[in-house]
Amino acid sequence: MSANLLLVVACALVDADRRVLIARRPAGGSMPGLWEFPGGKVEPGETPEEALLRELKEELGISTKTACLAPFAFASHAYENFHLLMPVFVCRKWEGHPRPHAHEALKWVRPQALREYPMPPADLPLIAPLCDLL
Secondary structure (H helix, E strand, O other): OOOOEEEEEEEEEEOOOOOEEEEEOOOOOOOOOOEEOOEEEOOOOOOHHHHHHHHHHHHHOOEOOHHHEEEEEEEEEEOOOOEEEEEEEEEOOOEOOOOOOOOOEEEEEOHHHHHHOOOOOOOHHHHHHHHHHO
16 A cells, blocks of 8 residues: 655754744644644655745745755654654754744743643654753
8 A cells, every 4th residue: 555655844943042932733623732843745846845944934934044954854754644764953052032933932942841732753762862962
């Protein structure tokens, strides 16, 4: 059985205090109320980096450059109706202050505390490597 492959991209924004930004998904969408790493779908014709630059601008109102995106990990998770493939980048440098344009809330969290927040299944395996990195 083949599943529809959904390519999305995500970012672990890391501040000067080594905290990671997570965003709570809004009511009315898929997986409402869960906390996730910012990002979104890679549109046709976009590279993952281009999609992430666009998503960070749309979702958080911040700007960064491709050179500031460090490839970190990827998630591969089978949901009921699709298979998600998600390259994840770490970004430590951006312009602007993150604001929740597409989410209910944003929160800066120490990596070791990420398990205290309910997250989509695809995001959970990223917590241990982030703890190791930070």
